[in-house]
Amino acid sequence: MLCPSAHPDAPAAPRADPALLRGAIEEVLRFLPRPVAPTGRTAHPATTCLGAxxxxxxxxxxxxxxxxxxxxxxxxxxxxxxxxxxxxxxxxLALAAPSTS
Structure with missing residues (x-):
């Protein structure tokens, strides 16, 4: 929700073509670190959580x-x-329509 809020034009493409949604999600996840509990270290890119x-x-x-x-x-x-x-x-989290003033 934070990514489309920061980039209001971004949802237009997956809204028009829902098949693009999974790729957009992968792109966002690519930039998120994956710490390993309880060490706090980042997992190796080849490591995948069973629930991922x-x-x-x-x-x-x-x-x-x-x-x-x-x-x-x-x-x-x-x-x-x-x-x-x-x-x-x-x-x-609360979402609001941008003001039109």
Whole structure:
């Protein structure tokens, strides 16, 4: 949700062609480090979590639904996060339509 908020034109392509969504998700994930709990070290690129494919599928479904249900651009109006041993969890997130003033 933060990537489309920072780049309002980005969702247009996967919204028009949902087949592009998985590639867009992979592109975002490519830039996220994957710490290994509890060491905090980053995993080797060839290492894959057993739940990684399921998580990617869930993200694709949820993002596709959000793009469908929220057709216009949006911004993040409220976000609450917490640092965990494996990254940052989003505890609360509110989206808002950008002001037109």
């Amino acid at each position: 494919h399921l998580a990617r599928h869930q993200v694709a479904i949820a993002t596709g639904e959000l793009l469908h249900r929220l057709p216009g651009p949006w911004s993040v109006s409220r976000i609450e996060t917490a640092r965990t041993p494996v990254g940052i969890d989003v505890l609360d």
